[in-house]
Amino acid sequence: MEAVKTSDNKLFVPSLPTLWPGMLLSNARPGALPPFSSPSARYFYFARNAVWLTMKMLRLDGGEVLMPSYHHGVEVEAVVDAGATPRFYRVGARWDVDLADVAKRIGPKTKALYLIHYAGFPGPVDAMRKLADEHGIPLIEDCALSLLSSDGATPLGTTGDVGIFCLYKTLPVPNGGALVVNGPRQYSLPEPPAPPLASTFSHTVSALLQNLELRGGAVGRGLRGLVRSVGHGTVKAASIQRVATGTQHFDRRHVDLGMSPLTKRIALAQDLEAIVEARRRNYFFLLGRLRDVSPPLFNQLPPGVCPLFYPMVVQDKEALLARLRDRGIDAIDFWKRFHPACDPSEFPEVAQLRRTILEIPCHQDLSPEVMAEVAEAVRDALKAERRPSQRTG
Ligand SMILES: Cc1ncc(COP(=O)(O)O)c(C=O)c1O
Structure with a gap:
C-alpha cells in the first residue's frame, strides 16, 4: 500500500483508512475478533446507538452510570438521552483510571460502571469487572476507539457485560x-433497519475517492475534487439523505438506524491481523522518531494493542494542527470538551489532556515511507512551535 506526494510536494495523509476498490469484491474471511466473532453481536449505524440501547436493555434509565471524566461527550449524550444520569470518576494524566476513586464513588444509586478503552490502549477491565461484581452491577466496556485491540490474549469488549464497538474509525467502512x-x-433485541442507500453510497464513494487521492497524487486529487463538486450538486438536487458519521452529538432521530449490508461485506473481507500489525508498525515508527522531541504518552505498545492513532502531547494544539494540515496531514484535535454534566475543575489532569493531545494518524494505509514523511513533518512543526520568533508571529 503506497501513498504518493502531490505535485506541490504535499503529502496526503487522511485521518481514517481509505477504501481500496478490490475490497468491494473480496471474499469474507472468518472474523476472529469481536464483534465479528461473537454470535450475540448486533450491528448499528453508529456506536452511540449501541450505548443508547444498552441503557434501555440493562434498564439503567432512571439510575446513575459511573463514567470516566475523560470522554468524547457523545457517549455521555447517549446515556443522558436514554434517561440515565452520568456521574464521573477520575482519570489520570496517562489515561489511567483511578480505581480507588471509582470505588469511592459507587453509591446506592449507581446502576452500572462504564469503562472506555482509549485509542486501543486497554483500561483496567479486570479490576473494573471485580468492582462491578462486588456491587452486583453491570460493567459496560466502550471499545469505540479500540476495535481489534486486545489486552494480551484477551480481546477488548469480552470482559464487560456488554462490549460496544465502532467499526468506521478503524476499518474503511x-x-x-x-x-x-x-x-x-x-x-x-430488534434488528435495526438498514440506513438509506444513498447515505451508504455517498460515504463509500468518498472513501474510494480518498483512496484515489492516496494513490494518485495530483491526478487523484483533481479527480476527487471534480467528483466531489458534481456529487454535492447531485446530493442537493436529489435531496439525498446523508447521515454523517464521526459527528460530535447524539441525534435521537438516528437512534434506530442499523448498519448497511455493504459495511458487513467490506468489514468481513478485511485481513484484521494485517491491520493490527500495520498499525503497530506505524505506531512504533512514530514512537522511535518522535520520542526525543516530544515525550510520549506511552513508552510502550503492550502486546495485543491495536492503536487507533499516535497520541502526541503538544503545547499549542491549534498551531500544530495548522502546520500539519498545511503539510497534508489530517491530524485531529483529540477530545477538546467535557460534557456539560462533568465539572472540569474537579478533573484538572483531564482538562490538561484535553488541552494537549493531538491524534497523529498511524492507520493501515500508511506505508513506512509515508510514516517517515509524517515523522519529519511533525518534527518540523514542533521545531517551529519552539522558535520564539514564530510564536510571536
Ligand atoms: C468513547 C466513545 N464512545 C462512543 C462513541 C460513539 O461512536 P460513534 O461515532 O460510532 O457513534 C465515540 C465516538 O467517538 C467515542 O469516542
Whole structure:
C-alpha cells in the first residue's frame, strides 16, 4: 500500500483508512475478533446507538452510570438521552483510571460502571469487572476507539457485560457500530433497519475517492475534487439523505438506524491481523522518531494493542494542527470538551489532556515511507512551535 506526494510536494495523509476498490469484491474471511466473532453481536449505524440501547436493555434509565471524566461527550449524550444520569470518576494524566476513586464513588444509586478503552490502549477491565461484581452491577466496556485491540490474549469488549464497538474509525467502512452481550443472559433485541442507500453510497464513494487521492497524487486529487463538486450538486438536487458519521452529538432521530449490508461485506473481507500489525508498525515508527522531541504518552505498545492513532502531547494544539494540515496531514484535535454534566475543575489532569493531545494518524494505509514523511513533518512543526520568533508571529 503506497501513498504518493502531490505535485506541490504535499503529502496526503487522511485521518481514517481509505477504501481500496478490490475490497468491494473480496471474499469474507472468518472474523476472529469481536464483534465479528461473537454470535450475540448486533450491528448499528453508529456506536452511540449501541450505548443508547444498552441503557434501555440493562434498564439503567432512571439510575446513575459511573463514567470516566475523560470522554468524547457523545457517549455521555447517549446515556443522558436514554434517561440515565452520568456521574464521573477520575482519570489520570496517562489515561489511567483511578480505581480507588471509582470505588469511592459507587453509591446506592449507581446502576452500572462504564469503562472506555482509549485509542486501543486497554483500561483496567479486570479490576473494573471485580468492582462491578462486588456491587452486583453491570460493567459496560466502550471499545469505540479500540476495535481489534486486545489486552494480551484477551480481546477488548469480552470482559464487560456488554462490549460496544465502532467499526468506521478503524476499518474503511461507510458506517457501523456493534453491541456484544457477554455472559449467559439473553436479550431479544430488534434488528435495526438498514440506513438509506444513498447515505451508504455517498460515504463509500468518498472513501474510494480518498483512496484515489492516496494513490494518485495530483491526478487523484483533481479527480476527487471534480467528483466531489458534481456529487454535492447531485446530493442537493436529489435531496439525498446523508447521515454523517464521526459527528460530535447524539441525534435521537438516528437512534434506530442499523448498519448497511455493504459495511458487513467490506468489514468481513478485511485481513484484521494485517491491520493490527500495520498499525503497530506505524505506531512504533512514530514512537522511535518522535520520542526525543516530544515525550510520549506511552513508552510502550503492550502486546495485543491495536492503536487507533499516535497520541502526541503538544503545547499549542491549534498551531500544530495548522502546520500539519498545511503539510497534508489530517491530524485531529483529540477530545477538546467535557460534557456539560462533568465539572472540569474537579478533573484538572483531564482538562490538561484535553488541552494537549493531538491524534497523529498511524492507520493501515500508511506505508513506512509515508510514516517517515509524517515523522519529519511533525518534527518540523514542533521545531517551529519552539522558535520564539514564530510564536510571536
Ligand atoms: C468513547 C466513545 N464512545 C462512543 C462513541 C460513539 O461512536 P460513534 O461515532 O460510532 O457513534 C465515540 C465516538 O467517538 C467515542 O469516542
